[in-house]
Amino acid sequence: MMPLLDVHELGKRFGGVEAVAGLTFAVGEGEIVGLIGPNGAGKSTAFDLINGVRLPDRGRIVFRGDDITGMDPRYVVRRGLARTHQIVQPLATMSVLENCMVGACFGRADLPLRAAESIARETADLVGLADRLAEPASQLTIAGKKRLELARALCAQPSLLLLDEVLAGLNPTEIRRMIDVVRTLRDRGISILMIEHLMQAIMGLSDRIVVLSSGRKLAEGTPADVAANPAVIEAYLGNASLAGFESTGA
């Protein structure tokens, strides 16, 4: 079966640094794929390249059979690929409902206000913001803002959702709720590619894990496989040989 998202040999350089180099992986339909790796591994850059915020230097991105490499984000969302941001970007003075309506109006389909409103209400309900629809987005707590960020992306009715650290900064209860929401989304047929630093959460949620290190794919597989992979362990825990300093002497 053709994968939903196929990323092939993606590369991006900033000045002298290769943020992403030869990155290749895929996301299948109905999958939750976790993207992990140490800080600076290139995860957010990969997201920026996929949804068109940045242009790749080389490589290809194929989504549902269409080449979307370098496509403007506006058109990417129209194809059914939506994303959230690590640093949430609420439309501050606009209400929760209006925020969601923007996502619905300009998402996968070019919807009129009324249709957009009903999708917005439904989606807000799904993520647990139904009682805050009239509130200005700036007045939400961080958990609320994260939920709004998710709701807004969902309103675009995507088939693939890119989640960028959607759990960061949340307390344990909120984390559990958010994890449930993510599972519900997958049950509804939305495929998910998520970046996350909360290892227990992402290892528990994902069907498959892709590990990035210094812009390259270090390993790929089920969470159990990846956690047992020596290269991954070294990337996180550090080079064991460094500990042998006693023998080399001062």
Place this chain on the structure above:
Amino acid sequence: MREVAAPLLTIDALEAGYGEVQVLWGVSISASAGKLTTIVGANGVGKTTLLRAVVGTIRPWRGSVVFNGDDVTALSPHAKAGRGLVLVPEGRQLFNDMTVEENLEMGAFSRRAARKFGERLDQVYTLFPRLKERRRQAAGTFSGGEQQMLAIARGLMSDPEILMIDELSLGLAPVVVHQLFSALKLLKDAGLSIVLVEQNVHLAFALSDYAYVIAEGRLFSEGRPAELLSRPDIRKAYLGL
């Protein structure tokens, strides 16, 4: 029954974050005098945030920091340094356009440190001869390892009772890392208390007397390094599985 001395530094249920985002959810750590205590954990779990909150670069939201029996939670980094609680920050943060000597002088700003300036300078130059050789050179021209040396040296100029170091081995070649650790061992043997945040677990455990493992802004595990290494704990803390 052996008497255990009160820890030099006690951090109790510390909570902190940036803006609205909470990073630390109640971390408790103690560092004993004359020991090297390490704090390990994956990227982004809050190790740097912890040190910053302890030293006062960011204000703790809740919890306390007790140093030498005094509650110093609300004191500024400057005031803490004046009492002997000194941080060598992540990424070194040297004054790149200043010479080695000038950087070291900047380390001795407090009254406590100024008094012992000469003595400390000798100590530092003995420990790091390379710095003495290049004392008139601008810090920005140094290699990563030399910069780290200078950062530690500058910290030492503050005449610390306890030196907190945020990330030692990051981006450095193994040979250089070995040299730095040898220097740390000498300092520890001479009676300096050290708190080290280090990403390389093996390195940290090779040298430390006691270790804390942080995961997701919380204390995951603690113990003597040998114990910790023998359990699957570390891997679980870093990789979730």
Place this chain on the structure above:
Amino acid sequence: MRPAEALRRPTPWLIAAVVLAFALVPLRGNNVGLREELLLAAVYVILATNLNVVLGYAGYVNFGNVVFFGLGGYLCVWLVSDHAWPLLAAALSAGVFVSIVALGFGLGILRLRGAYFALATIGVNEGVKAFTANFPPWGGSTGIYLSIAAYGPLGGPANALWTIYFLLVAVMGLSLALSYAIRNSKFGLGLRAIGQNEDAAVVLGVPTRRYKAAAYSVSAFLPAVAGALFFFKSAFIQPDDAYDLVLSTEAIVAVMLGGQGTVIGPALGAFLYEELRSTLLTTQAFSNFQLVIAGLLLLIIVQFVPGGLMGWIHRRWPRMKRVLE
């Protein structure tokens, strides 16, 4: 929004009431003095309300907004004086022409953001002003004078002044209606998203380039028509008056004072500002002070009450959000 829905909200009725008030109040007793005052107020309301579409909704500070007013004025006066066009045709053509020109300029300068965009709009104004001042068919730096004969088709000067006044009031009503319609439309939603966070809006799929250009162009039409009517009434147009940056700035103050991004706010701000201004002008001590006052007002608003009057009212009485949009 369907017409039935729109009529159930208070705002359209409020707009209608304001228009009627403007039209009827000076008529009582043929109060020419009041009419002249209200005419000026109407001009400020028109400029502020249309400016709000770009400034209040989309967040782009169009510092040179007066260029639409002046260029519209020039086109109309020239068409009437040199080509004997009837007023209505000239005014409407001026509106259309300026909108098209605005679209052209807009597509160019709307790539810029923040202060750069603001500066570019001043550049547009000064550029058009310089062009006008050196364009012989438009009288160069001397300008164009309309002869009394121009008022003939309107029934003579006295009648003409009333007709022009009513037309301007109509333009004011249309401006308010347009602002209301936009704010409650998908277009308005997109513009406001751009105003809040343009990068987020792009990722959400808002066609930002198209929307910004459309807003800039649409916001030019009615001010151009207003300029056409205003300068026809003055019977004289000249580059310094037509492209007066002071008026441009006052329009911004009006929008900020009343409450940017709301429908009623800019109009309210314009009215209040104009009243303040005319009071200051007649008071001996303050006659040249209006600019200082304008500047101070802007500083205070931006620092302490960025939402303007409407913002303050909405925060104090949240229920009013439905009534005073």
